Amino acid sequence: MKRFTPFVSKRPKGFKHRCSVSVKMWKVTIGIFVSGLLIVILLALTTRLAGEDSRSGVSAVARPGLPTELAALYPDAPRPPIKSPRRIFHLGHSLVGRDMPYMVAQLAGKGHSYSFQLGWGTPLKAHLAGPEEIHGFAEENASSHFEPLPEALANPELDVLVFTEMIGLEAAIRYQNSSEAVVELTRRALTANPELELLLYETWHPLDEGDWLTRIPKAWETLWQPFLLAPAVQTAKAPVRVVPAGTALARLAKKIENTSGGLGGITGRADFFSDDIHLNDLGAYMVALTHYAVIYRQSPVGLPHQLLREDGTPAQAPSPELAEVMQQIVWDTVQSSPLSW
Structure with missing residues (x-):
């Protein structure tokens, strides 16, 4: 009676290396996505703060040109x-x-x-x-x-x-x-x-x-x-x-x-x-x-x-x-x- 041997597929040569590269690529992609998301959030926050400062009379003299809300008065x-x-x-x-x-x-x-x-x-x-x-x-x-x-x-x-x-x-x-x-x-x-x-x-x-x-x-x-x-x-x-x-x-x-x-x-x-x-x-x-x-x-x-x-x-x-x-x-x-x- 033959002893049952579970089937185990052989991994091709280089499989471990390719998996490692794939994981690294995913990590890089996720990192780029997260960084981009953070930049968008920071830009939105900066814009909001600039608008608040402008309404309080700060940004009107803090950056070149007229803020959008002031230019719109013309x-x-x-x-x-x-x-x-x-x-x-x-x-x-x-x-x-x-x-x-x-x-x-x-x-x-x-x-x-x-x-x-x-x-x-x-x-x-x-x-x-x-x-x-x-x-x-x-x-x-x-x-x-x-x-x-x-x-x-x-x-x-x-x-x-x-x-x-x-x-x-x-x-x-x-x-x-x-x-x-x-x-x-x-x-x-x-x-x-x-x-x-x-x-x-x-x-x-x-x-x-x-x-x-x-x-x-x-x-x-x-x-x-x-x-x-x-x-x-x-x-x-x-x-x-x-x-x-x-x-x-x-x-x-x-x-x-x-x-x-x-x-x-x-x-x-x-x-x-x-x-x-x-x-x-x-x-x-x-x-x-x-x-x-x-x-x-x-x-x-x-x-x-x-x-x-x-x-x-x-x-x-x-x-x-x-x-x-x-x-x-x-x-x-x-x-x-x-x-x-």
Whole structure:
């Protein structure tokens, strides 16, 4: 009688090795899956926290650009033009100056009125603190168009507040608490007049600091938007429109410098400045056009180009050819910027 021997299949050569490899592959696959899942969870958590911080006023000044919920406050298309005259208050420093607002008034025509409070390189924080903190207060405001900030905000006839920050922005943000000052200014303005329209005036940096043309858009993305515009919009819970003067000047300079022989006797960016930072009459005209286009939501093409300074003397006028180019660049800049609509 034969003894029963259970059948045991023989494992082929290499079977143990192949099993080991298969197990390792499964482990790797599972590891990748788990890692991916953790990344997705972390990203979702980060996004949620960012949204919570934004609602509490944190992320609005913590990352470049506008958070999605703030950008959504702006219209999808340019708003209708404003036909009636407006009253404007300009808050700033020598990059506002006395002549530029006077030029805006001439471009706008009968009925437009304005006032200002200026200083020498004045940060918003100093304007909020009062005259004793504003260097050059007496000198810069020796004008019939001066109006103290508290009185201007309390004026029920005021339609628009145009404000800007000192130059350079990095120092203002770090040492002059720009974001907090913007929040406080916005609160004061809208508490006094809930219907007041706020405009942020984008300026520029000195001509002798690095690549001027590339620094302007970089500063807009990394400084102006996150540290000045976003806190204002977050506080207002409404659009704070932008006067993109620095951007318009950069586009004008690029156009002229890329044109053989220049335009209307002008060959480069320096022809719009009286020194490395301050505008001459031609530069003031370009910035005034930009203010007009945003304040009235109208094209400046065809407007007068021979204007006066605040003291009544004739300003240096661009040639008709150059004026037309300046006006068109301003309008193209404003139309292509949803934050200016």
